[in-house]
Amino acid sequence: MSCSDVEIDNVFLRTSDDSIAIYADRWEHHGDARHYRVTNSTLWADVAHPINIGLHGSKDEPRVIEDLIFRNIDILGHDEDDRNYQGALAITDGDNNLVRKIVFEDIRIDRIEEGMIFNFRVLFNDKYSLAPGRGIEDVVVRNVRFRTGMINPSVVSGFAADRAVRGISIENVRVGDTLLRADDVEVGPFVKDFRVR
Template identity: 70%
Template sequence: MRIHEPPAGKAFWSYLNDDFTVRVRIPGGVWRDLYEYDVKVDLDRPQDASMVFFDIAGPVEVAVKKNNGDVRRVQVRPDSAGVRAKLVGNTAYFRLEKPTNISVEFDGDRLHNLHLFANAPEPELPPPGPGVVYFGPGVHPLPEGQKTFRIPSNTIVVLAGGALVQGNIEIRDAENVRIVGHGIIDHPQEGITIANSRNVTVDGPIVLNPNHYTLLCGQSAGVTIRNLKSFSAASWSDGLDFMSCSDVRVDGVFMRNSDDTIAIYGGRWDYKGDARHYRIANSILWADVAHPINIGLHGTPDAAEVLEDIEFRNIDILGHDEDDRDYQGAMAITDGDNNLVRDVRFEDIRIDDIQEGMLFNFRAVFNAKYSHAPGRGIENITLRNVHFKGGDINRPVIAGHSEDRRVRGVRIENVTVGGKRIRRSDIDVGPFVDDLVVR
């Protein structure tokens, strides 16, 4: 087990949230204190929640004490983590068998909860030297006159545990770049930018309350994102946004954001081209605002781009809350800008809570605020083994736009709400929909 250095000096107090006291130990060993970071969540009315992180290679025991108020119950989410807590007074005790990302919630409070990230051990990190940009423990502000940390080709960026990097990490017109380590990118304008680049890996860091995107990827290919954790509570503070990117792998991320947690588009701004071959798996998504998953809204004006071969598998959605029906859907395909969206699979998806919204929303649309044109259509969509615990939510929607901009070939298999399989009659099926199968 490894516990990383907390912020030093005055920063120790400015980053601290003392709502909880968190301790961890090897089973039967000596308890060790963790540093509890303050994180902001939920744009609707930003709140102070807590975060801890550490590295483990085997089982550990954890004690989480709520320092203020009376406690009646505790819940650890997602359920798929298999963590059951025992409450003794104001302290929850539980055991972790392996690395995991969880939310610890007392008395149903999900706005002032504890986010606990038990990472696998950091890989052996290269020391400072040629081809290595090294951020060790401590605070790293942007150098005077510099707007980003610009990273060249053939570089390893080390964010060691305990590092607080105060600026955007920018990978532009580059190839063969790796960002590794369990450090924090701290309150940047934008967390990580990958633009017109190839063969980029991001593995392990935390992005703490950026003003905008956690990670923006534009017109790039061969991108792998693993074990990235993120919090945001600002306007347009999406999690992972991909514009005209292909050959993308996302695995083991935890995203709590106040806009779409993962969005896949065609062209936007300076980025142009198709989007294909996405594999997104084993992750936790929590949208305090907008969609956990959104595909298709943006494309290049006067072009006809294709978004295809996209798979979401083994995903826990801890929250979806959106007031505007146009932007609802825990899983959304919002097809605009002459995009054609096809061959999309959602499989083994568990939705824990929808505060306001709907299970899925698949439409070819013209969005008056954002669209240059309606989408060309949606084809070959599969939802399989998707389970929502249940609640009072809006009905899911499937709809085409016009005779030549249709939705075709949606397969819904073993999708349940409150333990009951949904039927076609549970879905608002609009016009221009062909070959819908629900079973």
């Protein structure tokens, strides 16, 4: 929370909630979150998200969460029955945060019991947030493979015209041997420059 210049390399995390959660303000921690590198690691979330970014911030002092890279990650499990909290790769932007410049690259997902590959939403969560997020910008998802199985469609959605999602690039995401297509993703309102290749 509210940390910068963080490197996480070569770890194994099995957790009963989010494995890696990157927020701005939370409890006594206050400030932006910038420059994270998470590499060569294995994540296993029994419940919730293996990776979750952006939910907590400051209603009164808008924060920025930016320049986060997740590379060469194995996700062994993602199991969440509440659709609002699904997403092996999740950006749940709330509390007046602006989330931008995020890269998910070379990620292998072994098992999703209940969930989806990615969930990128600007939202107001009445349980955890005091305000909606300010937006999600410039996200790259590249070379992600989900082994096989039934999953919910991934989601990309903004909150309002001034709290939108912009610049999402999905490149070589596969379910088994099948390449993910644009119509496999639920694209909500206030999304601009969304590309799947």
